[in-house]
Amino acid sequence: MASPEITPDDVAHLARLARIDIPADRLAYYAGQLEVILGSIAKVSEVAGDDVPATSHPQPLTNAFREDEPGQSLTAEQALSGAPSVEDSRFRVPRILDEEA
Amino acid sequence: MTTMNSPALMPYDDVIAQFDPVMGLEVHVELNTKTKMFCGCATEFGAAPNTQVCPVCLGLPGALPALNRKGVEGAIRIGLALNCEIAQWCRFARKNYFYPDMPKNFQTSQYDEPIAFNGWLDVPVETDEGVQVFRVEIERAHMEEDTGKTSHLGGATGRIQGADYSVVDYNRAGIPLIEIVTKPIVGAGKNAPAVARAYVSMLRDLLRALDVSDVRMDQGSLRCDANVSLRASADSPFGTRTETKNVNSLRSIEKAIRYEMQRQAAVLAGGGQVTQETRHWHEDTNLTTSGRSKEEAEDYRYFPEPDLVPIAPSREWVEQLRATLPEPPAARRARLQEQWGVNDTEMDSIINAGAVDLVVATIAAGADHTAARKWWLGELARTANDQGVDLADLAITPADIVDVERLIAAGTINDKLAREVIAGILAGEGTAEQVVARRGLQIVGDDSALLAAIEQAIAEQPDVAEKIRGGKVAAAGAVVGAVMKATRGQADAAKVRALLLAHLGVEDA
Amino acid sequence: MSELITKTAAELASAIASGAVSAVEVAQAHLDRIAEVDGRVHAFLHVDTEGALAAAKAVDSRRAAGERLGALAGVPLGLKDVMCMEGIPTTCGSKMLEGWRPPYDATVTRRLKDAGVVILGKTNMDEFAMGSSTEHSAYGPTRNPWDLERIPGGSGGGSSACLAAYEAPLAIGTDTGGSIRQPAAVTGTVGVKPTYGAVSRYGLIALASSLDQAGPCARNVLDTALLHSVIAGHDPHDSTSLTDAVPDVVAAAGTRDLTGMRIGVVKELGGEGYQAGVRQRFDEAVAALTSLGAEIVEVSCPHFDYALAAYYLILPSECSSNLAKFDGMRYGLRVGDDGESSVEQVMGRTRAAGFGEEVTRRIILGTYALSAGYYDAFYGSAQKIRTLIQRDFNDAFAKVDVLVSPTAPTTAFKLGEKLDDPLAMYLNDIATIPANLAGTPGMSIPIGLAPEDNLPVGLQIMAPARADERMYAVGGALEAALLAQWGAPILSKAVAL
Incomplete structure (x- = not known):
């Protein structure tokens, strides 16, 4: 694959997907770096043919199961111990604008 | 974001005359395993908030999933019961998107390698022409995990819009879910809503018989999303579909699909285009409202879950599970x-x-x-x-x-x-x-009380008593009725009759 | 300074077991050393004085009660801050987790505690283990005890530096692309990345799940073997954990003769781009291996040339997903929650404030590589290269028992030297990455100082998956031969702090 061009708009889109507020004046900086890095690694698509299977797991293990037996849970106090905001034993989060799931 | 004004609806008979509906149903089933899909936390419904959580299902840094064998068995048994093929080898994948009810901000799910695929379910549907069996084809049944439960607070409605903030309970996060997806259901015509309802009803009975889920729609252990689109005729290409969520009873499935058909037909007939979007069914008002537009749908960036190894169910295991099917x-x-x-x-x-x-x-x-x-x-x-x-x-x-x-x-x-x-x-x-x-509903069994009532009744209807004495046993009903009335139904009618006849010295016919 | 701090872990354990010294004395000597030098080295992010002394005291009590102690009972250790430890701050070198105290122990942490190992504290690292210099720590860099103006390697620079500065005889590292081996090489210490799956990853804050592997770090091969034996073994909490019995690496470390051993020199690792002094010491070490009886064979692994590119697609992809959980909702930093802003805005602000530049760069890169339309060309292709690299290893191990190469292309570079050039920084891992991609084990041992800068050079030994003991055999034999040549451990040549 030819080395792709990365624009500041691309970075803005990716940053939104990744939920990182990159300031507008830094988008071009990241775009430049991303382009350089991608330029050096784009060659991966030229190496392996269709006959080469992809490896997702370094060891060829299968069927690692746990029995359906209760394990140790945390107490609500432990679960909430690191939370930035708590209300009635629940994690309090800012308002959700988007409706999903 | 949500528009609450009621859109125009086309009369149902006109919809059927002008369009051919196509449906796709996605049913999420919570399995009734003792523990969650990837950790040993309990799955009790209604536990105190955040008491059935651990580093894994809270998505704490460093925690790793460990797959519940019973969850996989449930998925395979459901697949077999739906006449599916069972994958020889499949993996979990991560579905990446940010949402506060999802502790890791990705859902561990299956993507292009479902554990079960290519099945069918024959569904008897009540139609105007009598009961007809309709074959619903199953695209896939795959394993995934449930999310936490979010409550929206501070606003007037308790709904997500207008809320000031939300609170999250992760007890439900990580409970095993099986998502059962149909292939496009075509050819149902005017019976489409009934077919959808009958399918989910049949599926529910099947899952109950398998004993893999509580299948309580009211508690969310069975949830249905309905994709609906209309096309001009059976040989036209599929139209743009909407996905209606939050359909939480059998009745609602039928109503929501019927509603969507009528709504889309009105849009199309008015020269408009159906927007590809998620819609929400409102049980209280019996209508759907627009949710997120699918055009700005997230890019889920699926990739194979590196923290779980592939599942390769042996054929022996599959056959053992098949033997357990109802x-x-x-x-x-x-x-x-x-x-x-x-x-x-x-x-x-x-x-x-x-x-x-x-x-x-x-x-x-x-x-x-x-x-x-x-x-x-x-x-x-x-x-x-x-x-x-x-x-x-x-x-x-x-x-x-x-x-x-x-x-x-x-x-x-x-x-x-x-x-x-x-x-x-x-x-x-x-x-x-x-x-x-x-x-105080016991039958009055005390003979003396009954006899008193019988004597009273005879005294009130002397002519009828005379007829009975004269051999017209059939007339006894009137006196028995009076006794029953007097005892407010708490007497045994047969006994009253026997006592009456004995009292009058008449043999029963 | 107390002479206790220059002892090996094996020596300390036996002195404690015999009662010649108490575990509390040993812990105190190391805590004193930390107090003395860590202001300059900055190997530790958190020192758990109270916990360490309590753990040491418990070991002494068990000994007094006549209990049989484990092989490393009472020996102090620096735990990389990527590993969860109940109740002890665990930051991963990031502002995102500042002040977070895990409610649970990582499996490695639990095994160390069970073995009576005394955990002194949490060692510094590049933020979320992304880097090769420890300069990307949000809490300031760790310095190389050989030269405080130079980097101690990364991401586990705190673990390597604490060994080289005699602040601890043992440390735990994690290695995703070389983060145990490269720091070991540039600090003159020993570091081992076991076979993927040999050591549980449960409680290890993931960078790239399919590449991460925790391992032992020490100042000599035997000590790493002892530590390996404590932390390795199947863990049902980690589905990718191997069920095999742990190989007898301690016995292997005692090997002194390599007769009959076939050792492959990887043609692709060691030519252009490698510092002259690194190559010189490497050639000498290979000669030493020949003297020990080994047969040296040159082997070619042609796809290693693509390892770096594949790595810089797989790692960012997996890390973009692994780090999504850091959103300010359940733990850690939350920024910009003013009561008006949406959850999406608060997450965006939190992640912008909590992540450093290198982390941001890799998350964006990974988000890109996994995106619809690019997945096949990037992530998919990289996973295929992984297959080709595994095949290269298989072909090579059909001919030889182990492979060797320089661990890193250069000796320790100066702080700041490569900070603005990510690509140059990434090249530090060029020799170590293939083993992570293939899931095979690798070890780095010191083989001398580069003549041009008098800084340590490391030799990497790579073995087939599940044959970790072979590295320990070769490493143990070579270490003993070099020690005999040098007359004293390499660290004795370091400038005193």
Whole structure:
């Protein structure tokens, strides 16, 4: 694959997907770096043919199961111990604008 | 974001005359495993918030998933029951998107390698032309995990819009879910909403028979999303679809699909275009509203879950699981019909009432099949209908019915009182015995009290008494009726009759 | 300074077991050393004085009660801050987790505690283990005890530096692309990345799940073997954990003769781009291996040339997903929650404030590589290269028992030297990455100082998956031969702090 061009708009889109507020004046900086890095690694698509299977797991293990037996849970106090905001034993989060799931 | 104004709807008959509906149904089933899909936390419904959580299902840094064997077994058994092929080898994948109810901000799910695929379910559907069997083809059944539960606070409505903030309970996060996806359901025509309802109803019965889920739509252990689109005719390409979520009862499935068909038809007939979007069904107002537009849908960036190793179910394991499947629905129907001695029409009405499993369970608990059918199809079916709930969701169990029958057999109550007992049970007044005691429903069994009532009745109807004495035994009904009235139905009619005849010195005919 | 701090872990354990010294004395000597030098080295992010002394005291009590102690009972250790430890701050070198105290122990942490190892504290690292210099720590860099102006390697620079500065005889590292081996090489210490799956990853804050592997770090091969034996073994909490028995690496570390051993020199690792002094010491070490009886064979692994590119697609992809959980909702930093802003805005602000530049860069890169339309060309292709690299290893191990190469292309570079050039920084891992991609084990041992800068050079030994003991055999034999040549451990040549 030819080395792709990365624009500041691309970075803005990716940053939104990744939920990182990159300031507008830094988008071009990241775009430049991303382009350089991608330029050096784009060659991966030229190496392996269709006959080469992809490896997702370094060891060829299968069927690692746990029995359906209760394990140790945390107490609500432990679960909430690191939370930035708590209300009635629940994690309090800012308002959700988007409706999903 | 949500538009609450009611859109135009086309009359249903016109929709059918002008369009051909296509549906796709996605059903999410929460498995009834003791522990979550990827950790040992309990799965009890209604536990105190954030008490069934651990580093894994809270998505704490460093925690790793460990797959519940029972969850995989449930998925395979569901797949087999839906006549699916079971994958020789498959993986989990991560579905990446940010949402506060999802602790890791990705859902561990399956993507292009579902554990079960290519199946079907034959569904009997009640139509104007009688019961027709409709084959719903199954695209896939895959494993995933449930999310936490979010409550929206501070706003006026308790809905997401207008809320000031939300609170999250992660007890539900990580409970095993099986998502069952149909292939596009075509050819249902005007029966489309009924087919959808019958499919989910049948699926629910099947899952209950498999004992893999509580299948309580009211508690969210069975949830349905309905994709609906319209096209000009059966040979036209598929139209743009909407996905209606939040359809939480069988009735709603039928209504929501019918509604979407009418709404989309009105849009199309008005020269507009259907927007590809998620819509939400509102149980209270019986309409759907627009949610997120699918055009700005997230890019989920699926990739194979590196923290879980692939699943390669051996064929021996699959066959062992196949051997645990309940009887296929058609075979079961034939068997039950024979055992109960009912004809096709009677059996259809039992099935349509959603009463098969309840009748079976009631018989298993000790009732005879005539009595079991009588209660579930009579009194209880009427009550369910009046309350707008499913028969299975009534607050009465097969064991309660057996108790009631036992009291009738013992002569403690009669048929009429039994109805009151059942009403008491439904009202939450306790067991059959408790209702009888609390409401004072015992048959009046004291002969002297009955005799007094009989003498009173004879005194009031001397002419009738004369006729009976004269051999017209059939006239006894009038006196018996008067006695029953006087005792407010708490007497045993047969006994009253016997006492009356004895009192008048007449032999029963 | 107390002479206790220059002892090996094996020596300390036996002195404690015999009662010649108490575990509390040993812990105190190391805590004193930390107090003395860590202001300059900055190997530790958190020192758990109270916990360490309590753990040491418990070991002494068990000994007094006549209990048989484990092989490393009472020996102090620096735990990389990527590993969860109940109740002890665990930051992963990031502002995102500042102040977070895990409610649970990582499996490695639990095994160390069970073995009576005394955990002194949490060692510094590049933020979320992304880097080769420890300069990307949000809490300031760790310095190389050989030269405080130079980097101690990364991401586990705190673990390597604490060994080289005699602040601890043992440390735990994690290695995703070389983060145990490269720091070991540039600090003159020993570091081992076991076979993927040999050591549980449960409680290890993931960078790239399919590449991460925790391992032992020490100042000599035997000590790493002892530590390996404590932390390795199947863990049902980690589905990718191997069920095999742990190989007898301690016995293997005692090997002194390599007769019959076939050792492959990887043609692709060691030519252009490698510092002259690194190559010189490497050639000498290979000669030493020959003297020990080994047969040296040159082997070619042609796809290693693509390892770096594949790595810089797989790692960012997995890390973009692994790090999504850091959103300020359940733990850690939350920024900009003013009561008006949406959850999406608060997450965006939190992640912008909590992540450093290198982390942001890799998350964006990974988000890109996994995106619809690019997945096949990037992530998919990289996973295929992984297959080709595994095949290269298989072909090579059909001919030889182990492979060797320089661990890193250069000796320790100066702080700041490569900070603005991510690509140059990434090249540090060029020789170590293939083993992570293939899931095979690798070890780095010191083989001398580069003549041009008098800084340590490391030799990497790579073995087939599940044959970790072979590295220990070769490493143990070579270490003993070099020690005999040098007359004293390499760290004795370091400038005293």
